[in-house]
Amino acid sequence: MTTRFESSGIPEELKAPARWVAWRYVERDGQPKPAKVPTDPKTGRNASPTDPATWADFQTAEAYARQHGVGIGLVLSAESGLCCIDLDATNDPAVQGVHRGILDEAAAAGAYVEASPSGKGWHIWVQHDEAVTAPRAVPGVECYTAERFITVTGASGQGRVVPMPDSLASRLAPCFAAPVAPVVAAASVELPAITDEALWKQAAEHFGDRFQAFWTGQWESLHPSQSEADHEFAIMLARFTSDPDQWLRLFLQSGMAATLERKKTKRHIQQYLSTTYDKARRIADDENYHITFGRRVAEALIARWNAMKASLAANLLEPFAEFIQKKVSVLKLVRGILGEGGLSVLYGAPGAGKSFLALDLCYAVATGQPWMGRDTRQGPVIYAAGEGVPGLRMRGKAIAKVKGCDAPNIFFLPHSLSTPDEGEKMAMVLDQVTARCGVPPALLIIDTLSRFFGEGDDENSAKDMKRFVGAISALMAKCPTLHVMIVHHSGKDADKGMRGSSALQGAADTVIQCRKDGDAHRAVVEKQKDGQDNIPLPFALDQVELGEDEDGEPITSCVVVHDHEGKARPLSGFAATGVKILRFLRQSVVEANGIASYADPIPLQAYHNQWYLERPGEKPDSVRKTDRRVLNNLREMKLIEWNGGESPIRLLPAFDGVTIE
The missing domain is CATH 1.10.1240 (Methyltransferase, Methionine Synthase (B12-binding Domains); Chain A, domain 1)
Structure with a gap:
C-alpha cells in the first residue's frame, strides 16, 4: 500500500472541480488494515466528505500532499456528476470474470482507469448523474457518486472521464436501482396452517x-x-x-x-x-x-444460472463437416517453428543464452525480419521481464546498435506479476499495446516462469502448474493470434528436461532447449505438436561495445548471430590485436623453454611493450588503457586468465580455437 500519486496521469476533467482533499493511513485497534483518513489541505485537520469548507482545489491538495508525503483524493457529491467504480483485488474466479467484463467495457469506451493505492485493484471514473442506492449490489464491485472521498493515484492511468457507456450502466444497474422493499416488519406475512x-x-x-x-x-x-x-x-x-x-x-x-x-x-x-x-x-x-424474500432471490438466481449453463452447453458440439472446414493453425509466426496463437517454452541452464535468443526473436517479429533463416509474421511484441532488467536494457541497446533500428513495436513490462492472481493487469497490458499499435500483439515473452508464477505456488505441483497454464490460456483466448513464449530453467540434470511439473511440457505446442558447449550455442526444437521436431537452431553471441562508464571502463553486451554453426565470429579490431600479441608472446615462451604449456605465464610488461610497438604514434597511457580493456574483454570471453593489476597472463585452452580477421 502506498500514498504516492502521479499528477501527470490524472485527466484534467478530474483536476478541475475544487473538491480535493489529502489523505493518510491511520492504524486502528482491532482492524486488519489501516484506515484512509481524509485531510483538509488548507488546515491539516480532518476533512469531511459532506463539508465543502474542508475541500480545496487540485493545486492546493497536491502541494500539501507532496510536502507531507501523503496522498490525494477527490470528494464525490450529487453536484459533481461523477461516479467512481471501485474494483478490489480478489482470488475469486467468478468475481475476476465480473471485473474483466467491466474493465473491457470501460477500455472500449475510453474511460479513465487507474490503479488503486494497493496496486492490485482499479478505479474507473465516469460521468453519471444517477444516485447510488446499493453501492455493493454487484459482487466484488463498489460504486459511489456522493458523500464519499475516493483516493486518486494517477498510476497506470489511461483514458478520459467520459459518460458511463450503456453497456456498463446496464451491468451496474443493481447499484443504482431503488431498494426492492423497505427493511421494516412485514406483519402481513401469512404462514401456512400447521398442527x-x-x-x-x-x-x-x-x-x-x-x-x-x-x-x-x-x-x-x-x-x-x-x-x-x-x-x-x-x-x-x-x-x-x-x-x-x-x-x-x-x-x-x-x-x-x-x-x-x-x-x-x-x-x-x-x-x-x-x-x-x-x-x-x-x-x-x-x-x-x-427469509421468504431471500428464498425467492435464490430461486431466481438458480434459475438464471441453470439457463446460463444450458446456453453455454448448447454449442459445445460441432458436426464433423463443420469441424474440418474451420481454419487450420499454421506455423507462420516463425515459419515451421512457432504458430500464431500457440504456447511455447524456451528453456536452458544459466548462461545458455536463452534470454538473448528470446530478445532476438522479439526484434525479428516486431520488424518482420527473418529469424534463424525463416520468415516471420510481423506484429507488436511484449517482453515481460521479471528479473535482470538492467542487463536486458543493455542487450536492447546492443541489438539496436547492431541492427540499426529501435523497433518501435517492442514493449517491455519490467515488473514481475503473479499471472494467475493478477491476470487482469496482464490483460490490461495487452489492451494498451493493442490501443497504441492498432492491432493486437503477436508475441508475448514471459521471462522467466518463476517470476510470473502464482504467489506461494510450487512449480513441481501439477495442480499449481495447471493454474498457471490456465491463466496463460485466458490471455491467449483474449487475443486468438497471440503467441506466448515462456522462458524457463532446466532441471538439475539438463538432460532430463525443464524444471518443475511436466504439465507445462504437455500444454506447450513447441519446446525449445538452449545449450552451451564452450563458446558454441545451440537451440533445438525438441517438441513440436503440429510440425517437425529436432530442428537445430545454432547461434553465437557476439560482443558489442556500447561506450565507457564514468571510470573509463568499457560497457559491453552481446547480440545473437545466426551463422557460423554456433561458433563465434572471427575477432576483429583491438580484440584481434590482443590475440595476435598474446600468440606472439606465447611463441616466444615456447622458443625459450622448448615446450608449450598453458601453465606458463606471460609477463604483463611484455604484453604492454608489444602494444607500444603496435601503436608507436600514441601516448603510452592511452595505449595501456586500451590494452587493459582488451585483457578484460578476453577474460570475459574465457580465453585468458588474468587477475588484474600487474599479475601475469595465462592462456586458457579455448584460446587456440578463436580466429581473428
Whole structure:
C-alpha cells in the first residue's frame, strides 16, 4: 500500500472541480488494515466528505500532499456528476470474470482507469448523474457518486472521464436501482396452517436445545430475567405460526407459563401476553419476510444460472463437416517453428543464452525480419521481464546498435506479476499495446516462469502448474493470434528436461532447449505438436561495445548471430590485436623453454611493450588503457586468465580455437 500519486496521469476533467482533499493511513485497534483518513489541505485537520469548507482545489491538495508525503483524493457529491467504480483485488474466479467484463467495457469506451493505492485493484471514473442506492449490489464491485472521498493515484492511468457507456450502466444497474422493499416488519406475512404437534417439532428441530430449555421452563441459564426469556421463546413460536390462538395455546402449554402466576391479576396476565405476542409477531414476521424474500432471490438466481449453463452447453458440439472446414493453425509466426496463437517454452541452464535468443526473436517479429533463416509474421511484441532488467536494457541497446533500428513495436513490462492472481493487469497490458499499435500483439515473452508464477505456488505441483497454464490460456483466448513464449530453467540434470511439473511440457505446442558447449550455442526444437521436431537452431553471441562508464571502463553486451554453426565470429579490431600479441608472446615462451604449456605465464610488461610497438604514434597511457580493456574483454570471453593489476597472463585452452580477421 502506498500514498504516492502521479499528477501527470490524472485527466484534467478530474483536476478541475475544487473538491480535493489529502489523505493518510491511520492504524486502528482491532482492524486488519489501516484506515484512509481524509485531510483538509488548507488546515491539516480532518476533512469531511459532506463539508465543502474542508475541500480545496487540485493545486492546493497536491502541494500539501507532496510536502507531507501523503496522498490525494477527490470528494464525490450529487453536484459533481461523477461516479467512481471501485474494483478490489480478489482470488475469486467468478468475481475476476465480473471485473474483466467491466474493465473491457470501460477500455472500449475510453474511460479513465487507474490503479488503486494497493496496486492490485482499479478505479474507473465516469460521468453519471444517477444516485447510488446499493453501492455493493454487484459482487466484488463498489460504486459511489456522493458523500464519499475516493483516493486518486494517477498510476497506470489511461483514458478520459467520459459518460458511463450503456453497456456498463446496464451491468451496474443493481447499484443504482431503488431498494426492492423497505427493511421494516412485514406483519402481513401469512404462514401456512400447521398442527400444534408439527409446529412444536419444527421449532425444536430449528432451535435445538435452546427451545427445549424454554419449553421445560429452564430459562435461568439463558437470560438474566423472565421477561427476556419470555420474549425469545415467543419469537420462536411466532416464527412457525401466524395464528395468535395457536401461539397462545402452545405458550401456555410450555414451562414458561408457570411463572405467569407472579402477575397480580388475570387482567395483568392478559396484557402481558398480548404485549409479548405483539413484539414477537413483528420480529418474527420481519425475519420470515426476509427469509421468504431471500428464498425467492435464490430461486431466481438458480434459475438464471441453470439457463446460463444450458446456453453455454448448447454449442459445445460441432458436426464433423463443420469441424474440418474451420481454419487450420499454421506455423507462420516463425515459419515451421512457432504458430500464431500457440504456447511455447524456451528453456536452458544459466548462461545458455536463452534470454538473448528470446530478445532476438522479439526484434525479428516486431520488424518482420527473418529469424534463424525463416520468415516471420510481423506484429507488436511484449517482453515481460521479471528479473535482470538492467542487463536486458543493455542487450536492447546492443541489438539496436547492431541492427540499426529501435523497433518501435517492442514493449517491455519490467515488473514481475503473479499471472494467475493478477491476470487482469496482464490483460490490461495487452489492451494498451493493442490501443497504441492498432492491432493486437503477436508475441508475448514471459521471462522467466518463476517470476510470473502464482504467489506461494510450487512449480513441481501439477495442480499449481495447471493454474498457471490456465491463466496463460485466458490471455491467449483474449487475443486468438497471440503467441506466448515462456522462458524457463532446466532441471538439475539438463538432460532430463525443464524444471518443475511436466504439465507445462504437455500444454506447450513447441519446446525449445538452449545449450552451451564452450563458446558454441545451440537451440533445438525438441517438441513440436503440429510440425517437425529436432530442428537445430545454432547461434553465437557476439560482443558489442556500447561506450565507457564514468571510470573509463568499457560497457559491453552481446547480440545473437545466426551463422557460423554456433561458433563465434572471427575477432576483429583491438580484440584481434590482443590475440595476435598474446600468440606472439606465447611463441616466444615456447622458443625459450622448448615446450608449450598453458601453465606458463606471460609477463604483463611484455604484453604492454608489444602494444607500444603496435601503436608507436600514441601516448603510452592511452595505449595501456586500451590494452587493459582488451585483457578484460578476453577474460570475459574465457580465453585468458588474468587477475588484474600487474599479475601475469595465462592462456586458457579455448584460446587456440578463436580466429581473428
